[in-house]
Amino acid sequence: MTRILFVDRDGTLIEEPADFQIDAYEKLRFVPGVIPAMLKLRDEGFEFVIVTNQDGLGTENFPREHFIGPHELMMQVFASQGIRFREVLIDESFPHENKPTRKPGIDLVLHYLRDRSIDLDGSAMVGDRDTDIEFARNLGIRGFKLGPGLESWESIAHALVDAPRTAVVERNTKETRIRVELDLDRSGTADIHTGLGYFDHMLDQIGKHGGFYLALRCDGDLHIDEHHTVEDSALALGQALRQAIGDKRGIGRYGAAAEQADEAGGGSEPLRGGIVLPMDETLARAALDFSGRPYFVFDGVFPREQVGELPTELVTHFFRSLCETAGLNLHLSVRGENAHHMVEASFKAFARALRQAIARQGRELPSTKEAL
Template sequence: MSRPILFVDRDGTLIEEPADFQIDSFAKLRFVEGVIPAMLKLRDAGYEFVIVSNQDGLGTDAYPRDTFQGPHDLMMHVFESQGIGFRDVLIDESFPHENAPTRKPQLGLMTPYLKDRSIDWSRSAMVGDRPTDVQFADNLGIRAFQLRTPQFGGEWDWTGIAHALADAPRTARVERRTNETTITVEVDLDRAATPLIRTGLGFYDHMLEQIGKHGGFALSLDCVGDLHIDEHHTVEDSALALGQALREALGDKRGIGRYGSDGPAPGVTFTLPMDEAIASAALDFSGRPYFVFDGDFRRERVGDLPTELVPHVFRSLCETAGLNLHLTVRGENDHHKVEACFKAVARALRQAIAREGRELPSTKGVL
């Protein structure tokens, strides 16, 4: 069975890099934040680890081998004590001006691995802190993760890397641009995070936050719309973009619950109470958009959101997500009723997108 390899740089990736770029004493040894729990998670996901490091002039008078070896051995011992072993440690000792074929980003050190058919190259990756590590990954044809550092930039931390590789997250980024709105939506269905919503409509932001929070997934949505005209385009297009992101993140929908309600059991509608109001939602990621709404509102607006647009939000969401949604609401206070609708749909989404295995939940063979 093939296994993926995580190739990792050493200085600045596993251990912090000092100002003089040489970890030549025990006092300089500091581990990068989050590296050990992240590597444990990746180990449990089946990854093997190989260190690939440039150590400029190692073994010369400028960088004696004995000053390198002690801190290096201690680093290896700490990893081993935590249950993290390395398949190999590959070190190039040349100076940059020598242009050695073994120096990253060149692949001279990788010759035995390029011939190894037991490696799952499709899942393998490289983690480093420098652009040369990214180029090394590109040369190797694997995914690159550049750690975020003040010296070299980058956008990743170890927690995010472990999530991206071990959890195989269902993510999507959708950009929707029209003459009326400019929208960016990002979702990660396998990670909970504080929702980040900016539409220019405070109450609508609060309602979309309910989708992410109670849906149990990471959601960010930024919309710049023609609010000088009215709210319609901003509200509608945000829902359309969110639905598209959900559909793209779900992919072929293998392993999902598919059906959801805001109750404890799939397919069983459960009323969600909010003070005097109750709302119920039942949905199906059938691929066939259909929306049924039973309810009404007395007020023209709640905050800056016209209540006539509330059903339209869910109808738009169904259209691009491929959802069949039945939504019912009763109550006296329109604020409570609107919020109950969003929370009920969110809880139904949480159940429907949950992973339950690898089977496609359809006798048709496609969703």
Template sequence: MSALTPILFVDRDGTLIEEPADFQIDSFAKLRFVRGVIPAMLKLRDAGYQFVMVTNQDGLGTEAYPRWSFDGPHQLMMQVFESQGIVFREVLIDTSFPGENLPTRKPGIGLALPLLKDRSIDWERSAMVGDRETDNGFAANLGIRAFQLRTEQFGGQWDWAGIAHALADRPRTARVRRNTKETRIEVAVDLDRAAEPRVHTGLGFFDHMLEQLGKHGGFALELRCEGDLHIDEHHTIEDSALALGQALREALGDKRGIGRYGFDPRAESGAATLSNSSESIAENLPSSHEFILPMDETLARAALDFSGRPYFVFSGSFARERVGDFPTELLAHFFRSLCETSGLNLNLNVQGDNDHHKIEACFKSVARALRQAVARQGSELPSTKGVL
């Protein structure tokens, strides 16, 4: 049996081409393509999508909006798309006025009804892109996902690059909100997109450490926490770890195709190449498969497994009570809390002289191990048990 084909239903005005103030693209001078639409649609085409244009053109063919004034700019638009390798399977145009309430006018799906009989369409992956609530309603009536483009007039949250990423890459994402009497936290992760981390907890040094996880972990991370810092830092740090761990677990889903383990298989040889300030530490480390990360005089090593069985082992000590606004005693507690909600088994060791370096090296080594563990490596479940 052949694979099913997903359909991307696309609005025209305000989605493919910019919409003028009078809402009618009735001259060549008004034809402007929406930013990013062509590269995004090429990416979606290469991911197997076919395109169906669905547009409301109020009163098209009437004296106020003659067909000839529509056809020229529309045909030029179609030629530009075709010249770039973008072909529409169908172009569905409703010419009624809103007051007529015809079933063919979005959000009605009258024009798309014949497609419902096509058993080769992958409706689960199909989607609708538009700029208005009527486009969202069309998607809801078809039972497919809706993407509303971000515009000044109608709002929306998406741009074309983000839509292409969401549909073509099928990213592993999660958004978690965790509200207690002590903290209010929202965290979002996208394991398949690298982006500058956006973190705010009210604790500057802790923000910097969380940024290390996203940056060196190779995934998009957003985390915002409003905590009871007037009491102390404990709840903010602990609850941020719990929320982040939950987000990682949800984003990984059934964990099919992931590397599962995070370590550096070249750890032993890598240790031998460290600077003189780290050699004495490296000599005392056992030969094992771990991610070893040097930072000046400090050496941190992390080995982790998304086994679903939370466990945390830490070896290290600190001379200072806190670094900046971060209590050093909470380093181990942060990673233990992260393990609890993510289902992570983590072994973490750090040695050195500078407590700032030691804490930062811990976050960076865990981040690099996370990058390796969550990377897609196929479609198999990395477990002989059949479940993780």
């Protein structure tokens, strides 16, 4: 079945000028990111249909000949990049006429409702106005509103093509207020704020080396101590991971990684198999399984009670709490001399193992029990 991306024109494909009429060549400007995003969607099998309201097109105030030139140039530019439109549907009425062909009305696209070869569940609408989103709702398809602080063409293509595994978790108690956002299929700079600088740095390692976007903000009772902030952040992050992974079909499930010492500095033996990364005198190993059965095993002794504002006793408590809500079985070991290196290597090793475990490898459920 064919998936259709219905798109508005002005403000969506091309920038809309202050007078709302693109009636001269010099007014033609493409919306940033539109061409690479549409190429990605084209390669995924989407076909494109423009649905646009052009108020009073053909009247004295908006002569048709002024519209045609810039419009045809726009179409030529898209065609030169390999982007072609199945149809261009234009309503020329004014808002006060309330014609059913004018968005959010759907009379211009009724033939797509009748065409059984069209996959409406997989189709979508992109526009820059509320009427575009209402049009999508009337048509029974997914709607994306383009604009600052809303959607970008990059995020729209990502949502439609990559079927991202995302989660938003809010955890609010008398001790902490936490919000976690995850996108396991998009890398990006982590946005971490817990009030504990070194802990922020460690959470940043999880996103960076785990290969996914992570945002975590925590407003905790640091006037008491660090415990609740660290524990509840772990619980919320674990819940978000479990939610984002969903039914676990297609994931690697297992992950194993290691941070290895420099042989000259630590004298450790090279690890065999898995991922090996150096971190001075420290060696950390992590192995995990998204089994749904929480279990945490730790082997190591930190030479200091605190690194920055983070008590080292809370490192193991963090991973244990995360395992509880994520449904993880995690084995973690570390040895070294520098507590900073040891804690950081532990977080990095966990993140690298996690990266393997969440990687998509098809659609099969990785369990002979057919349940995880």
